[in-house]
Amino acid sequence: MTMTKAENRVPLRVVNLECTFPTRGGTVQAVSGISFEVRPGEVLALVGESGCGKSTTGKAIMQLPPPTSGSVEFEGTDLTSVTGSSLRDIRRRLQIIFQDPISALNPRRKIKDIIAEGLVIAGVPKEERQKRVEVAMRQVGLDPANGERRPREFSGGQCQRIAIARAIVVNPTMLICDEPVASLDVSIQAQILNLLEETRRTYDLSMLFISHDLAVVNSISDRVAVMYLGRIVEIGDADSVYRHAAHPYTNILLDSAPTVGDVVRPPSGLELKGEVPSPLNPPSGCRFRTRCPRATAICAEQEPVLQEVRTEHQVACHHPVVDPDLPNNERPHV
Template identity: 50%
Template sequence: MDKSVEPIDQIGANAQIEPIRQPLLQVEALKKYYPIRSGLFLKQKAFVKALDGFSLSIYPGETVGLVGESGCGKSTAGKLIVRLEDPTEGTIRFEGQDITSLAGSKMRSIRQRLQIVFQDPYSSLNPRQRIGSLLAEPLIVHGMERAAANVRAEELLELVGLSKAHKHRFPHEFSGGQRQRIGVARAISLNPKLIVCDEPVSALDASIQAQILNLLKDLQNQFQFSYLFIAHGLGAVRYISDRIAVMYLGKIVEIAKTETLFRAPRHPYTRALLDAYPVPDPKQRGKERVVLEGEVPSSVNPPSGCRFRTRCPFAQPVCSELEPELAGSGDHVAACHFPLQ
């Protein structure tokens, strides 16, 4: 046998097999129903279905944007993922561990690796505490000595573009952008793996938004965080996200890589959001635009079949009878019976 040619089984033995990439976060069929009570004895009359079958995966080092109209359930999803609220149904897996029902000390150990940045940083900061104490507090709770925690607080302030001298100030002495930097510093203090950013730039001026977005990207490059970035503004989501999930009335209707979604959306709702997004030259848009008409249906009694059908210009009879599932090829899936080409 020619020694220059390896046997097939030897080639197979020497070949390197790429490891299967495992998600950092995996959410499956998550539901959150809020009861509506009325009457003398506050009897339960119905439910507000804030989330009704929400599924999403986030991989290590990845940023996933979550967009949709107000009231679609974006912030509720973020709160459930970090377990600030308990889900009605569904499963939340973080680093392969089911954390859906964890509580107390078991959940406390998870919180070191799972953090959140809120939309309004002022309401999440104790106005009676100095910034140094606010940043040192979670470190002390998780076992760090006070002296070391105070040093770490100074490091965190400098990491987010502030001065360590700011540790002596109270929250009201900072601007909105500076307070959001403090919120980011508090979120990264315990070296988390995943940070949920719940509309962190929506209340800021455009120039300050850009600074916070750049800060988040720089920190991600330095520490390899993963982000779930919840926002209304498509510009911010496009800038920071690797993939984007589009949400409508408690469900995800489309997921794709960022540039793929902007270039070739498949769901009519996604197309409508993009068509409403301002561009420097309106002539760059196609002649055919999808314009959203009517109000978002009630989450108490959502439409049968496809939830978007009552506002969709392409709806057919089957849309009212059968709920579409997320389907497609590769990294681009959409829940639509008649996806756009």
């Protein structure tokens, strides 16, 4: 597949993104100053457990709602500084798919109207709309003859196909997928993952793939960012992160993932302590230190910053796990 990289512009650059929510008990710090970029044609995965801020990040990029501070630069425009019709125009190129496909679709509308909505907003004439809806439906494996039906007549997997058709019909350049297969059965999950992969290639899309499932992420993403309590603790080339996880949290996460005999790394032997701290009052210094088996005094005092451990692989940890017998930046063949 040849990709035409006309410009070497980064499709998405997030800088110091911060999302806080005031509540009666105090301010929830959902995302605390994270920065990353998605490169052209790339799939970047955001992984982490519930409450780590991965979904909030995805929504903040879409300005649903806008972040508390920080910038979201999409194809050269800072989304946090545009509003109204110009934001609407940009959103056409930046689409999102949610976890629960059934609640993401209006139950009262016919699916062809659901899929066409973005085109209506864009002012596309009716005949062209019809044509493009049909193309999008075929692309996702739906029979255009079913366009008159309503979402309840479709299964969860089919509804996710409809949501994907709705996203691609407006010709986006980037897709944010927020747990797109988490609510689907194993056999259907593979169908949707294949469809996303196919769609990505056909439309030459960049993708931000948000998921808690490390094995799913492994099959689809080029780079991975691991989040914990509103911060990115490790980010880099997916193979490097999976095989040479440097952050203790990433190690524990990988150890915990259920496998079916597909182990690509020996268990780290690290164990998690205690419970997730409250996002109302996150720990000082490293946010993982209260649960980290390697934590020392410095972890409470100084916040670790992301630093290169290998090529294309950064970690924010004072005591990273490094393979002792490997010279830095040299990856073995596994």
